[in-house]
Amino acid sequence: MRVVVLGGGRVGGAIVRDLAPEFEVTVVDVAQAPLARLAGIAGVRGVRANLADPGELKRVVAPADLVVGAVPGDMGLATVRAVLEAGRDIVDISFFPEDPFALDELARRAGRVAVVDCGVAPGCDNIILGYLETRLDAIDAFTCYVGGLPAVRTWPWEYKAAFSPIDVIAEYTRPARYRRRGEEVTMPALSEAELMDFPGVGTLEAFNTDGLRSLLTTTGVPDMVEKTLRYPGHIDRIRMLRESGFFSTTPVEVGDVSVRPLDLAARLLFPFWQLAEDEEDLTVMRVIVQGRRDGRTERHTFDLLDRYDRATGITSMARTTGYTCTAGVRMVARGLYTRKGISPPELVGREPGCYEFVMAELAARGIVFRETVDRY
Numbered sequence: 001m002r003v004v005v006l007g008g009g010r011v012g013g014a015i016v017r018d019l020a021p022e023f024e025v026t027v028v029d030v031a032q033a034p035l036a037r038l039a040g041i042a043g044v045r046g047v048r049a050n051l052a053d054p055g056e057l058k059r060v061v062a063p064a065d066l067v068v069g070a071v072p073g074d075m076g077l078a079t080v081r082a083v084l085e086a087g088r089d090i091v092d093i094s095f096f097p098e099d100p101f102a103l104d105e106l107a108r109r110a111g112r113v114a115v116v117d118c119g120v121a122p123g124c125d126n127i128i129l130g131y132l133e134t135r136l137d138a139i140d141a142f143t144c145y146v147g148g149l150p151a152v153r154t155w156p157w158e159y160k161a162a163f164s165p166i167d168v169i170a171e172y173t174r175p176a177r178y179r180r181r182g183e184e185v186t187m188p189a190l191s192e193a194e195l196m197d198f199p200g201v202g203t204l205e206a207f208n209t210d211g212l213r214s215l216l217t218t219t220g221v222p223d224m225v226e227k228t229l230r231y232p233g234h235i236d237r238i239r240m241l242r243e244s245g246f247f248s249t250t251p252v253e254v255g256d257v258s259v260r261p262l263d264l265a266a267r268l269l270f271p272f273w274q275l276a277e278d279e280e281d282l283t284v285m286r287v288i289v290q291g292r293r294d295g296r297t298e299r300h301t302f303d304l305l306d307r308y309d310r311a312t313g314i315t316s317m318a319r320t321t322g323y324t325c326t327a328g329v330r331m332v333a334r335g336l337y338t339r340k341g342i343s344p345p346e347l348v349g350r351e352p353g354c355y356e357f358v359m360a361e362l363a364a365r366g367i368v369f370r371e372t373v374d375r376y
Helices: 010-019 032-037 054-061 073-085 102-111 124-133 166-171 234-243 260-274 316-333 344-349 354-365
Strands: 004-005 024-029 045-050 066-069 089-091 112-116 136-150 178-180 183-187 193-196 201-210 223-230 252-254 258-260 280-294 296-307 341-343 370-375
Touching: 004 010, 004 193, 010 024, 010 032, 010 066, 010 316, 024 032, 032 045, 054 073, 066 073, 066 316, 073 089, 073 102, 073 112, 073 166, 102 112, 102 193, 102 341, 112 316, 112 344, 124 136, 124 280, 124 296, 124 344, 124 354, 136 201, 166 260, 193 223, 201 234, 223 280, 258 260, 280 316, 296 316, 316 354, 341 344, 344 354
Parallel strands: 004 024, 004 066, 024 045, 066 089, 089 112, 112 341, 136 223
Antiparallel strands: 136 280, 178 183, 178 223, 193 201, 201 223, 252 258, 280 296, 296 370
């Protein structure tokens, strides 16, 4: 099968490398540098194209049997729309902020499969919840803690982004939606901070972010929250910048120049937030699902600690996000998942055999969720 990967960055590159032994892969990017990094892989062809141009995007996906979307979030919705208009199936990890179900009618009319948010989080946590919805009589609560961090803390930010840094700032500014006692609640991002201990990592701080996304639409679980993890102290610095207006999109006058504070902040922060070549990172995640079966309460806890792969030089965040995506690609390619329309990962988790397939694919690549079950 011919797979076209849109975006050749850290995560897109990991996806290309994982798919290349099994598929005929074309990677498309607007920049030459990521294409050059992937040029030596057998069976991989690089194409330079402006993916912000719908016409050009449709041209490059025309030969594909299946498309992977790995573009920045602000391009995600338009990219998925163009791929569906071109009549191609897609597995997407762009995590765009808009409602993906806005494209559901288009996908159904085109008779295409479109799996969105198919990364580690959102992604694996949704698949876990969808799977347990088929195993438990009822689910009462869902909590996800997740973060990608540098293995070594360095001043001043003690943070590095393995994916688009502009998407990180969006996490810090977009209001966090969650559900409490059956009612949807909206809180500022970075709110309700708590300290938590994780084996092998130590103490981290968790805070509200808008990570539940489609779960607020597709599931009726009465209590749900997603929290992002960082090293202690990070959110105080970010909150100071946010409340001082550094992330505002309203232009201000600086001399004779009109500048958006967000653009200046991003320009200054990104060099600090970019992982250096061969810099090691880790992904820590805990998913807690509490429900009932046969009259008893069950609490399922899934823990993940993944680290940078020294053998391949692939970051942990690229591994955990990218290999969840490639598992999704293989499911669609092999006909294990065939539902037409927009499918967030929780719908994949509900499909017989898909949870087991994804977990087996991840485990084969050293990414292992350890499940603990407590019954009361």
